[in-house]
Each structure stands twice: as C-alpha cells, then as structure tokens.
Amino acid sequence: MSAPATHRTPPPPPSQPTPTRSGAALTLLDVRKEYAGPAAPVHALRGVSLSLAPGSFTAVMGPSGSGKSTLLHCAAGLDVPTSGQVHVGGHDISRLTPDRLARFRRDHVGFVFQAYNLVPHLSVADNVALPVILAGREPDLAWMAHLLGSVGLSGMEGRRPGDLSGGQAQRVAIARALFSRPTLVFADEPTGALDVRTGTEVLGVLRDTAAQLGQTLVVVTHDATVAAAAEQVLLLADGQVVDRIDAPTAQLVADRMLGLER
Ligand SMILES: Nc1ncnc2c1ncn2[C@@H]1O[C@H](COP(=O)(O)OP(=O)(O)OP(=O)(O)O)[C@@H](O)[C@H]1O
Numbered sequence: 001m002s003a004p005a006t007h008r009t010p011p012p013p014p015s016q017p018t019p020t021r022s023g024a025a026l027t028l029l030d031v032r033k034e035y036a037g038p039a040a041p042v043h044a045l046r047g048v049s050l051s052l053a054p055g056s057f058t059a060v061m062g063p064s065g066s067g068k069s070t071l072l073h074c075a076a077g078l079d080v081p082t083s084g085q086v087h088v089g090g091h092d093i094s095r096l097t098p099d100r101l102a103r104f105r106r107d108h109v110g111f112v113f114q115a116y117n118l119v120p121h122l123s124v125a126d127n128v129a130l131p132v133i134l135a136g137r138e139p140d141l142a143w144m145a146h147l148l149g150s151v152g153l154s155g156m157e158g159r160r161p162g163d164l165s166g167g168q169a170q171r172v173a174i175a176r177a178l179f180s181r182p183t184l185v186f187a188d189e190p191t192g193a194l195d196v197r198t199g200t201e202v203l204g205v206l207r208d209t210a211a212q213l214g215q216t217l218v219v220v221t222h223d224a225t226v227a228a229a230a231e232q233v234l235l236l237a238d239g240q241v242v243d244r245i246d247a248p249t250a251q252l253v254a255d256r257m258l259g260l261e262r
Contacts, residue, residue, distance in 0.1 A: 024087070025054040025216035026075060026184060031084035031094075033070050033239075044070040045081070046239035054183075057207060057217045059227035061253065062236030063261055068220045069188055071236065075218065076186045077105045088184065106135050110177030110215070112187035112206065116169045118161040118176075124148070125157040128176045139179075147175045150209045167198035174206050178213065185210050187219045191226055203229055224253040235260060 033045040044067045052058055060068050073079035075086055077093050080101075086094040093104055105111075118127045128148070129139035148154055151171040161169055170190060177185055190206060191199030203219075203226055210217040219230065227233045228250040235243040237260050245252060 023054070024051040025056070025089075026052045026218075027085075027087040028071075028075060029085040029087070031071075031074055031081045031086060033067075033074055033079070034082045043239055045074065047084070048236075048239070048241055050234065050241060052216055052218070054216055055211070055214050056232070057210070057230045058219070059230035059233045059248070060218065060220045060236060061222070061224075061227050061233055061257060063257075066236040067239040068236055070239075072186050072188055072218065072220050076109050076111055076184065077101050078111070106131065106180065108183050110180065110182040110185040112170070112173050112177045112185070112190045114189040114192040116161070116166075116173045116193075118169060118172055120161050123158050123160060124153060124164075124172050127161065127172055128179050131176065132180055135180075144175075144179065147178060147209070150212065151175050151205050165198070166194050167202050170194065170202045171205060174202070174209065178209060178215070181213065183215060185215045185217045187217070189220055189222065191221065191223065196225075199223070199226065224250040224257065227253045 028048050028050050031045055031048045032043070034041040034043055048071060060071060062068050070079065074081045074094075077086070077096075081094050084094065085092045088104070088108060093101065096104060119130065122130065125144060128144060132139050145154070148157060151174055153168065153171050153175065156164070156168065161172065164172065174190075187206060191203050194202060206219075207217065207229055219226065221227050228248045230248065231246070233245040233248045233253055234241050235245070235256060242260070243256055245256060
C-alpha cells in the first residue's frame with residue numbers, strides 16, 4: 001500500500017502524494033465528500049488519496065467525526081464521493097449509475113457492521129445465503145459449510161440470531177460478508193459491541209478467513225488493540241489521512257491517537 005506517511009515518523013503535512021494505481025486492490029484519488037449541514041456544508045473527506053495492495057489488512061482510526069465511516073462507505077460503493085475517484089480492479093466506481101454500483105457491491109464487496117444486521121426470523125444458514133439468493137444465484141452449500149466451519153459456527157446452521165451470543169452473531173455477519181467471495185471486505189467497528197476477549201476472537205476470525213481467501217480487508221476501529229492486528233494503520237483527522245503506521249503495536253497506535261486528540 002502506498003499512503004501518505006512513513007514508518008514511525010511524525011505526521012506529514014496534509015498534502016498527500018498520488019499513489020500508483022497499477023496492481024492495487026483499491027485506490028482512492030483525491031476523494032472529497034461534503035454533506036449538507038444546517039448552516040454550511042460539512043466537509044467529511046477533504047482529499048483522501050491512498051492505495052491498498054491485494055490481500056492487505058488495513059485499520060482506519062481517528063477521532064470521532066474525522067471521516068472514518070464516510071471513507072469506508074465511499075470506498076465500498078455504499079456512498080458516492082462529491083469529487084475524486086475510487087478505483088477497484090481498474091474501474092472507477094465513483095461515477096457508476098446506482099444500478100451498476102449495486103451490482104458492483106454485490107459482486108465485489110463484503111461489509112460487516114457493528115450491529116450485525118441479521119434478519120431475526122431467518123436461520124444462520126439463510127442469513128449467510130441471503131445476499132446471494134437476493135442476487136438470483138444458487139447458494140453453494142459446500143462453500144457455506146466450509147465458511148461456517150472457518151468462523152467456528154459448524155452445527156449452528158439452523159439457529160436463529162436471537163439464540164446466538166454477540167460474538168456468534170458477528171461471526172454469522174462475517175460469514176455472510178464473505179459468502180459471495182468478494183475481493184474487498186470492509187468492517188465498521190466490527191468488535192464495538194463485543195467484550196474485549198470476544199472482540200479479539202472475532203477479529204482473529206475475520207482476519208484469518210480474509211487472509212485464507214486472499215481478500216483485501218479494511219477495518220474501522222476505535223480500539224488500538226484491534227488496529228494493532230492490521231498490517232498498517234491509517235490515521236484520519238478532519239477528513240484527511242494524516243499518518244500511517246506500518247507494523248503497528250497497540251502502544252504505538254494509542255500514542256499516535258493521543259497525539260491527534262491533543
Ligand atoms: N449523512 C450525513 N449528513 C450530514 N453530515 C454527516 C453525515 N454523515 C456524516 N456526517 C458528518 O461528517 C463528518 C464525518 O462523519 P463520519 O461518520 O464519517 O466520522 P467518523 O470518524 O466515522 O465518526 P465516529 O467515530 O464518531 O463514528 C462528521 O462531522 C459527521 O457529522
């Protein structure tokens with residue numbers, strides 16, 4: 001990945017180098033996002049450029065309101081930037097029509113939310129298969145069995161979400177996100193609703209399964225321990241990437257975050 005900082009150096013100035021697009025799983029070029037505010041527009045992203053290598057695991061951290069979720073949503077095709085480009089597999093997805101963007105998400109993106117977003121009256125197996133069924137495709141049941149085994153849910157196919165612990169429910173959400181074999185997997189605070197031990201286990205499941213499948217993983221988190229499990233951490237402040245930490249440790253991430261919040 002090329003992003004705008006070097007290993008363990010002070011934060012760079014806000015201007016960011018343009019990364020190369022060749023061979024990257026995901027490239028953002030000068031992405032800006034404005035929302036209408038009550039008085040003035042809110043500048044949620046102010047020119048983010050980055051490039052993620054295929055199969056890499058990146059954590060995104062930053063103070064509340066710094067633009068983390070907006071960044072994830074623009075990169076995943078859940079939202080459209082006001083300007084700038086989002087390249088996936090050589091295509092700029094930032095200017096697709098809503099229909100084509102929906103098809104892009106269905107075929108290329110897995111998303112894990114903090115609140116699991118499972119359908120309560122459907123079984124574990126049906127929750128996992130739902131996006132594929134809604135896309136009009138036949139679910140691959142052998143793949144389902146493999147995936148549920150990988151996330152530690154073998155034998156729980158018939159349970160309803162209400163009969164699962166928080167950690168189990170998030171494992172179902174992870175299996176659902178990975179079931180269509182997406183190239184990009186995004187997770188917004190996937191451990192935010194879990195206790196520390198369960199969160200660590202669930203994150204390990206997400207990281208290991210995505211690594212087995214060669215997927216590019218991007219996780220937004222407030223937790224320095226979660227971020228330290230990534231290969232690199234991007235720090236956002238006021239809508240810009242202001243630092244990057246390679247080979248992060250929890251202490252290093254916590255220290256840099258403290259620096260940002262001062
Ligand atoms: N739909 C929206 N309409 C108007 N403003 C928005 C909208 N979504 C986000 N914002 C604003 O954009 C800025 C960035 O929000 P975003 O949710 O991306 O930040 P965040 O870093 O993910 O915050 P948190 O850590 O609190 O979840 C904030 O000022 C927020 O209030």
